[in-house]
Amino acid sequence: MKTVKIGVLGAYRGTSMINYCKRADNAEVVAICDKCHETLDAVQSFTKDLNVTFYDNFDDFIKHDMDAVVLANYATEHAPFAIRALKEGKHVFSEVLPAQTMKEAVELIETIEETGLIYSYGENYCYMPAPYEMRKLYKEGKIGEFEYGEGEYIHNCEPIAHSITYGERDHWRNNVYSTFYCTHSLGPIIHMTGLRPVSVTGFEGTQTERVLRVGKKCGLFGIEMVTLENGGIIKSIHGNLYKDSVWYSVYGSKGRMECGREDANDGHIDKIYVNFDEYSGGYDTQKLESYNPTHGMEDKVAGFGHGGSDFYSMYHFIEKINGNNEADTIDIYEALDMFLPGMFAYRSILDGGIPKDIPNLRNKEERDIWRNDTACTDPKVAGDMLLPTFSKGTPEIDDSVYEHIKKLWEEECQKENGGDYRAAAFTQGSKENK
Numbered sequence: 240m241k242t243v244k245i246g247v248l249g250a251y252r253g254t255s256m257i258n259y260c261k262r263a264d265n266a267e268v269v270a271i272c273d274k275c276h277e278t279l280d281a282v283q284s285f286t287k288d289l290n291v292t293f294y295d296n297f298d299d300f301i302k303h304d305m306d307a308v309v310l311a312n313y314a315t316e317h318a319p320f321a322i323r324a325l326k327e328g329k330h331v332f333s334e335v336l337p338a339q340t341m342k343e344a345v346e347l348i349e350t351i352e353e354t355g356l357i358y359s360y361g362e363n364y365c366y367m368p369a370p371y372e373m374r375k376l377y378k379e380g381k382i383g384e385f386e387y388g389e390g391e392y393i394h395n396c397e398p399i400a401h402s403i404t405y406g407e408r409d410h411w412r413n414n415v416y417s418t419f420y421c422t423h424s425l426g427p428i429i430h431m432t433g434l435r436p437v438s439v440t441g442f443e444g445t446q447t448e449r450v451l452r453v454g455k456k457c458g459l460f461g462i463e464m465v466t467l468e469n470g471g472i473i474k475s476i477h478g479n480l481y482k483d484s485v486w487y488s489v490y491g492s493k494g495r496m497e498c499g500r501e502d503a504n505d506g507h508i509d510k511i512y513v514n515f516d517e518y519s520g521g522y523d524t525q526k527l528e529s530y531n532p533t534h535g536m537e538d539k540v541a542g543f544g545h546g547g548s549d550f551y552s553m554y555h556f557i558e559k560i561n562g563n564n565e566a567d568t569i570d571i572y573e574a575l576d577m578f579l580p581g582m583f584a585y586r587s588i589l590d591g592g593i594p595k596d597i598p599n600l601r602n603k604e605e606r607d608i609w610r611n612d613t614a615c616t617d618p619k620v621a622g623d624m625l626l627p628t629f630s631k632g633t634p635e636i637d638d639s640v641y642e643h644i645k646k647l648w649e650e651e652c653q654k655e656n657g658g659d660y661r662a663a664a665f666t667q668g669s670k671e672n673k
Contacts, residue, residue, distance in 0.1 A: 243560050246270035246303055248320060249311035250282045252334060255544055256309045257286065259553040262539070266557045272300035301327050307357075307560060309553075310334055314420070315411040315617055318343035321358065322350045330357040332556045335422050337574040339620060341582075341598075341609035344575055348600055351571050359556040360574035362426040364392070366548035366555075366567075369498030369511045370487050372532035374431035382491030382515050385432045385471040392423035392477040393460070393484040400453035406645025408638070413454045414616055416628055417443040417478060418461030418588070421581030422574075425463060425475040427487055429577050430569065434467040436576055440594045441584025446629055450479055454640045456628040463584040466594075475580070493519040506531055508546050572601050586614075588630050 243266045247253040250273040260268035268286070272294040273279050279293050294300035301308070301323060307330035310317050318338040321331045337360055338344040351358045364370060376382065396403065396412070404410040418441050429436070444459030460478025467473065485508055488497035494515025499506045509531050517524035534540075536554075540547030558566035569577075583595040598605050614624040616633075627633045 240265050241561055242267055243307055243557050244269045244305040245307050245309060246272065246300060246305040246329070247309045247311060248272045248297065248300065249309075249313075249334075250275075250278045251311070253309060253311035254282075254285070255549040256311060256332070256553055257282075258543070259550060261286075261289065263554070263557065265561065266553075269305050270294060270300055270303040272297060297323070301329070306330060307332065307556075313411045315339045315415065315615075315620075318347045322347055325350045325354045325356050325358070328354070328356070330359075330556075330560055332359045332361055332553065333574075334361045336420065336578050337571065338578065339615050339617060341612035341614070344579075344600060345606045345610050348571055348575075348606070357556070357559050357568070358571050358574075359552075359559065360569040360571070360577075361552050361556075362422050362430070362569055362574070362577060363545050363548040363552045364423045364485070365427045365430040365569065366551035367427070367485075367498075367546040368509045368532050368534070370427035370431065370508075371534065371548075371551075372511050373427070373487065373489060373496050373498070375532075376496060376513065377431045377489070377491070381513065382489065382494035382496055383519055384492040385434060385467070385469065386490050386492060387472050387474075388428045388432075388489040389474045389487070390424035390426075390428050390476075391484045391486040392420075393480045393482070394477075395449075395479050395481055395483060397449055397453050397479070401644045401647035401651060404454065404644060405648050406454075406641045406643075408454065408636075408641045410454075411617075413456055414628055415457060416461070416585045416616055416626065417458035418463055418581040418584040419457075419616075421461065421463055421475055421477055421584070422577040423485075424477040425465065425473060425580060426569075426577040428473050428475075428489060429573065431489065432467070432471075434469055434471065435599065436465045436473075436580045436597050437468050437599075438466045438594050438596050439580045439584045439587060440464045440592060441587035442592070443585075443588050443630060444478060444480075446631075446634065449481070451634065451636060452640060454636055454644060455479070456634050456636065458629055461581065461584065463580045465580045465597075491515075493517075493521070575600055585626070589626070 245260050245268050257268050260266045270292045308324040310320050310333045314336050317333045321333050324331050404412050442462040447459050463475040465473040496513045498508050499510040501507045513528040540550040543550040555566040555568045559568045579597050587595045613621050615621045616626050616628045
């Protein structure tokens with residue numbers, strides 16, 4: 240087995256991938272790149288036992304002798320860096336989300352196809368214990384054909400806003416639309432069923448004081464009502480409702496399975512509940528099961544975030560590079576099946592809630608329709624196709640809001656690690672896994 244040489248772009252979220260390389264016997268981190276010099280200084284102590292070269296710019300970093308690149312930079316900037324890495328001959332593990340625009344999505348697909356290199360999408364929620372077991376059971380036919388499912392990723396970021404946006408007005412988290420960050424709620428159901436989304440209707444929560452006072456310019460939450468190719472429907476909800484929730488429930492033609500609810504205090508995402516009949520209509524054959532599933536590598540995942548899923552997503556990527564065709568990675572087509580419903584849900588919202596067809600970019604003839612579509616909420620990328628961050632218009636937020644968030648961040652940094660700002664910055668960055 241080859242030891243794969245890994246470079247990491249983005250040391251905050253990248254700490255999880257660096258940890259994988261420190262502990263794995265099939266990978267080593269050889270280069271780390273971050274635009275923030277304070278972060279680079281701090282991460283050097285974290286990796287002092289490794290032979291790592293540090294870079295503050297991507298142009299030099301991507302020339303380093305390495306096999307693959309982990310993209311843990313801003314969520315709106317993954318596609319351009321993935322394209323550049325692939326063209327330099329590097330395999331790519333891309334954090335969420337895969338692209339910001341349809342133009343980027345088309346170019347990324349075609350670059351992957353042209354280079355023949357491995358692209359793995361890091362939707363780690365797919366590998367959490369319960370959703371991953373649900374994928375296994377679905378493939379075995381335990382609940383029959385998919386009919387309906389719900390996925391939730393609710394994360395009230397107000398308490399940690401200062402440690403993930405640092406008071407930056409233009410931080411990506413402050414400027415995306417409500418249905419953008421959809422693959423934590425939608426992705427695991429797409430991954431477990433293998434079904435392609437074909438249409439979507441979008442809904443957004445209103446703007447409340449809770450989001451405005453931390454500088455976010457979108458609706459409070461987003462919903463995608465997604466129709467799949469077999470006629471089944473997924474309800475996906477994500478955003479900043481007050482109490483956090485990660486939960487998945489799937490109904491099939493002869494049963495149901497779901498993970499535990501956080502408030503039940505009984506295993507949460509580590510526990511699965513299955514209620515199924517031996518055959519459709521066999522109501523007198525009902526079986527009920529509940530248990531904590533295992534992947535079989537529990538001894539290796541201690542300390543990895545998101546129920547150990549941070550370990551498994553990287554493990555399968557390295558396995559795929561080493562020639563294991565059975566490695567469970569998420570390719571670019573499936574990544575876009577997870578992401579495009581959110582993009583087109585927002586177009587649905589802007590058009591008054593009408594359903595939108597979801598392009599299948601596996602088909603080359605469909606790509607030309609979207610090849611020049613730059614519609615997004617980022618003025619640096621959108622050009623004359625700039626979208627508002629909220630259906631009623633992008634709100635004006637006073638500078639004092641961002642100044643307050645910045646002050647909170649600086650105060651917290653000064654409190655941690657004996658007042659060492661650089662170490663505190665790195666510690667805080669590594670705490671926020673997404």
